[in-house]
Amino acid sequence: MTIQRAPLSFAFWLVLQIFCNGAFAQNPGTSTEFMVTNGEVGRAGGHLSAALTAEPKTLNPVTLEDDASKLVTGVMMADLIHINRYSQMPEAALAKSWSVSRDGRQYTVKLRSGLNFSDGSPLTADDVLFSFNIYLDESVHAPQRDLLIVGGKPITVKKLDAQTIEFGLNQPYGPGVRLFDSFAILPRHLLEEPYKKGTLSQAWNLATPPTEIAGAGPFRLKQYVPGQRIIMERNPFYWKLDKQNNRLPYLDQVFFVLIPNEDSASLRFESGEIDLISQLSAQTFASLVKQTKSEKVKLIDAGSSLQWTFLFFNLNDTRNKYPEIARKQKWFSSLGFRQAVSEAVDRDAIVRLVYKGLASPIWSPITPGNKVWQDTQLPRPGRSLENARQLLKNSGFSWTADGTLFDNEHQQVEFSIVGSSSNTERMNIATLIQEDLRQLGIHVTIVPLEFRALLNRVLDTHEYEACILGLGSGDIDPNADSNVWLSNGATHLWNLQESKPATRWEAEIDELLRAQLTERTLRERKRSFDRVQELLAQNVPFVFLVSPHVLAGAKNGLGNFQPAIMDPAALWNIDELYWKNK
Numbered sequence: 001m002t003i004q005r006a007p008l009s010f011a012f013w014l015v016l017q018i019f020c021n022g023a024f025a026q027n028p029g030t031s032t033e034f035m036v037t038n039g040e041v042g043r044a045g046g047h048l049s050a051a052l053t054a055e056p057k058t059l060n061p062v063t064l065e066d067d068a069s070k071l072v073t074g075v076m077m078a079d080l081i082h083i084n085r086y087s088q089m090p091e092a093a094l095a096k097s098w099s100v101s102r103d104g105r106q107y108t109v110k111l112r113s114g115l116n117f118s119d120g121s122p123l124t125a126d127d128v129l130f131s132f133n134i135y136l137d138e139s140v141h142a143p144q145r146d147l148l149i150v151g152g153k154p155i156t157v158k159k160l161d162a163q164t165i166e167f168g169l170n171q172p173y174g175p176g177v178r179l180f181d182s183f184a185i186l187p188r189h190l191l192e193e194p195y196k197k198g199t200l201s202q203a204w205n206l207a208t209p210p211t212e213i214a215g216a217g218p219f220r221l222k223q224y225v226p227g228q229r230i231i232m233e234r235n236p237f238y239w240k241l242d243k244q245n246n247r248l249p250y251l252d253q254v255f256f257v258l259i260p261n262e263d264s265a266s267l268r269f270e271s272g273e274i275d276l277i278s279q280l281s282a283q284t285f286a287s288l289v290k291q292t293k294s295e296k297v298k299l300i301d302a303g304s305s306l307q308w309t310f311l312f313f314n315l316n317d318t319r320n321k322y323p324e325i326a327r328k329q330k331w332f333s334s335l336g337f338r339q340a341v342s343e344a345v346d347r348d349a350i351v352r353l354v355y356k357g358l359a360s361p362i363w364s365p366i367t368p369g370n371k372v373w374q375d376t377q378l379p380r381p382g383r384s385l386e387n388a389r390q391l392l393k394n395s396g397f398s399w400t401a402d403g404t405l406f407d408n409e410h411q412q413v414e415f416s417i418v419g420s421s422s423n424t425e426r427m428n429i430a431t432l433i434q435e436d437l438r439q440l441g442i443h444v445t446i447v448p449l450e451f452r453a454l455l456n457r458v459l460d461t462h463e464y465e466a467c468i469l470g471l472g473s474g475d476i477d478p479n480a481d482s483n484v485w486l487s488n489g490a491t492h493l494w495n496l497q498e499s500k501p502a503t504r505w506e507a508e509i510d511e512l513l514r515a516q517l518t519e520r521t522l523r524e525r526k527r528s529f530d531r532v533q534e535l536l537a538q539n540v541p542f543v544f545l546v547s548p549h550v551l552a553g554a555k556n557g558l559g560n561f562q563p564a565i566m567d568p569a570a571l572w573n574i575d576e577l578y579w580k581n582k
Contacts, residue, residue, distance in 0.1 A: 032114030033096055034241040041242050042559045042578030047253035050276040050571065051265040055227065055258055059213060060204040061184035062134055062142050071568050072230055072256055076118070077184035078216035078239075080109055080128065081177045085564035085572035088372065088476045090177050094123070094185055094216060094239070104172030104520055109180075111163040116237040117187045118220035119211070125159045130188040132157040132167075140200060144183060151518075155179075172518045174525050175477045182474075187214045218249040218575035230256040240575055250578035269553060272296070278552040278563065278570035281425065282358040285551040295556060302550040302563040304360040304369035307472035309426065310542040311345070311417070311433065313338065315495040315502075316462040325465055328415050331407060332466075336395030338540040343381070343388035344436050350546050354428045359546040364533045365484070367547035369565040370476045372522070375530040378537055388440055405441035414443035415465040418457060421448035426468045429545060433468075458493060468545075469493070474567065478529045479517060485509050485532065494541045505539045557581045 056069040061077050064070055082093040096112045115123040135142045136154050148155050151170030158166040173179060190212060194203040204213050210221040216239065219232035232254040240248040257274055259265040266284050269277045270292055280288070289299055313332035318325045331337045347361035360367065363381075366374045381387075396408040405413040417433065419426045427448060434444040447464075449457070457464045471491075473480050483489035487501040487510055501507035509532050516528035536542070552563040552570040560576040563569045571577075 032116075032239060033112040034239055034247075035092060035096075035112070036241050036243060036245075037248065037576060039242065039560045039573065039576040041244050041246070042250045042576065043580070044246065044250050044578070045252055046250075046579040047255060048251050048276060048558070048574075048577060048579075049255040049257050049274045050278075051259050051269065051274050052230070052256040053259055053262060053265055053279075056206070056230070058205055059208065059221065060201070061186065061215075062140060063201050065143050067567075071571065073184070073215075074217070074568060075219045075232060075254065075571065075574055076213070076215040076217045076221060076235075079181055079183050079185065080111075081180040083178060083181040083475060083566070085566040085569070086562060088370075088564075088566065090181070094128075095180075098177060100176070104518075105169045107167040107169070107177065108160070109165045109167065111165075112239060113163060115216065115239055117214040117216055118235040118237055119187075119190075119214040120237060121187060121189055121214065123185065123187070123216055124162050125165050126162075127185055127188050128165050129157055129159045130192065131183065131186040134186065134191075134195060134200065135183060139198075140195075147179065150179075172520060174517050174519050175475075175479050178475060178477055185216060190214055219254055222253070228258055230258075232256070238575065242576070249575040251574075254574065269297070272555070275558065276552070276554040276561075276570060278568075280551040280553070282355040282548065282551065283424075285358060285553075286356040288553060292553075297553050298556050298558070298561065299553040300551070300561075300563050301358060302552065302565055302569065304367045304547040305472070305550045305565050305569075306367055306369055306474075306476065306547075307470055308362055308365050308367055308547050309429065309468065309470040309545045311341070311466060311468050311545060312494050312542045313415075313466050314462060314464050315541075316497050318462055321461075322463055325463070327411070328465055331413060331415075334395050335539060336391045337397070338543070340388040340391040340395075340440065341437065342540050342543045343384050343391065344440050345433055345543060345545065346383045346436055347545060348383070349436075350429055350432055353432065354425050355546065355548060358549045358551060360549070362544045362547050363537055364544060365471075365473075365481060365536070365542075366478070366529075366533060369547065369550075370473075372476055373478055373526065373529060375533040377530070378533055383436075385439055392440065399441050403441045404443075412443070413441070414445070416445040416447050417466045417468060418447045418449050418454055418464045419468045420451045420454050422451055423470075425548075426470065430468055459496065462496070467493075470548075476566070478513075478532070482513050482517075485536075486513055503539070505535045509535055 052068055054068040056072045057066050058064050058069050059073050061073050064073055078094050080093055080095040081090050084091050094111060095109045098107055098109045100107055117123050134140055135144055136148055150173050153170040156168035160166055191203060194200045206224055213221050218235055218238050220235045222233040223231040234249055234252050238248055262284055265277055268274050315332055351357060351359045351361055364378055397405055399405055407413060417430050419430050430446045434446060437444050458467055484491045487498045487506045495502060501510055512528045512532050516525040519525045550563055550565045550569045554561045557580045559578045559580050560573055564572050
């Protein structure tokens with residue numbers, strides 16, 4: 001089954017930017033200003049079991065970096081303003097409203113009244129101020145801190161009253177209130193002491209008693225059994241209602257069942273032992289489609305994800321360390337060579353053979369799933385060996401009688417591609433590219449590496465010739481990936497040694513990215529980033545290949561099950577999931 005979504009219009013986006021303060025209601029008998037959701041009205045009760053293929057490393061929102069910790073902690077925590085994972089737009093959360101100053105440098109955020117943490121303690125502006133002071137504290141080493149640096153300076157946070165906070169920015173910030181997404185508001189009454197003692201990084205570990213952990217999310221920790229399961233129970237102080245004023249969440253409990261790998265998770269899903277499974281590979285999804293009965297489960301292909309898989313060449317300066325790599329970099333630095341490789345790659349074959357049709361071919365880092373930012377005017381040429389040969393010929397390459405490609409110094413063109421040995425899909429992609437380039441007379445060797453060894457070569461030693469990797473955006477906004485495209489960015493992978501732009505087109509990208517960061521309207525920002533996409537397509541620092549689809553499944557009867565392309569794809573609306581027949 002496939003979910004079809006209508007593209008989001010500019011007008012709709014702009015309306016949301018202006019009127020995204022969200023509906024709220026005062027619940028009779030309480031002082032809480034609740035947020036009213038628009039989902040299908042469900043019924044209370046029951047539990048949900050979801051597969052978790054890795055054990056979380058922490059339950060601390062300040063120090064977490066792994067996906068399992070983010071998923072589990074995410075259901076216990078809440079932020080001020082949240083990006084709706086389905087609409088991809090910001091909406092009110094703990095904040096009921098906000099305003100932005102005329103110069104775009106000051107955000108005044110108003111909390112809902114009557115908020116409580118899951119232990120019943122009040123949540124006020126003091127907790128918000130405490131939370132952001134922690135995230136901004138350099139000694140804490142919060143991974144999110146970089147996101148709070150705007151215009152080269154940390155944002156400022158000021159409490160105006162018990163429900164109002166003012167955030168100051170050094171310059172206007174194009175993404176706007178998206179800045180506040182995923183910054184969990186922390187309980188000062190529980191974490192202030194370890195913060196003052198300098199032991200915050202050890203707080204809320206997996207051995208912490210559930211009564212010592214509290215958040216403002218839909219569930220709270222009930223029990224953790226190492227290596228087996230994590231049990232969450234309904235947060236009775238949650239701040240959302242459905243359209244009929246029923247308090248959310250509907251489910252009484254959520255079980256995260258620790259299962260070592262996807263194959264085991266798939267078998268337990270087929271047998272009915274677990275209710276929900278997500279982040280499926282195309283092979284597993286296709287197998288489930290064949291083997292499970294439609295009346296028992298609902299399998300959903302939510303479409304292209306925000307992840308993109310790509311091939312790139314090493315353009316770091318390797319002359320002193322790796323002269324053989326440096327010799328081949330004369331080819332890699334040739335625009336015609338990179339364009340020829342891109343023309344020769346059969347993306348449709350990768351989609352068909354590697355992903356069973358469950359992926360989308362791409363020519364840009366903005367995938368088809370990103371309806372707002374995709375440049376629909378960008379050319380999407382099909383495979384053409386004829387064009388590839390002409391590009392190589394124009395760049396000084398030639399062929400021998402047996403079809404082998406040589407450069408203008410009579411050196412045979414051959415190189416290696418490194419990839420993660422544990423990622424079957426990327427290894428299969430490498431094999432298909434090997435065959436595609438063989439048809440151009442290029443000999444390619446595939447070098448499988450353990451993932452940590454692969455990253456060491458790409459990020460540290462630069463001992464590689466070409467590589468296949470995948471990157472995934474946490475948000476549709478292109479600012480999330482700016483470190484990839486800025487010439488001095490930490491993940492400017494094709495040349496990590498640049499202190500300034502090595503080419504004119506890279507300098508133009510730097511200028512465009514800095515411009516869009518301060519532009520105030522989506523139209524202006526998109527115009528700038530469309531040009532970035534055009535420059536990337538023209539100059540091919542990455543050969544963009546495919547975007548895997550978001551694939552998930554659940555037992556039939558799970559209401560409001562609507563996987564989104566943004567993480568957490570299958571559980572983004574866990575507070576609205578319910579059992580129709582339980």
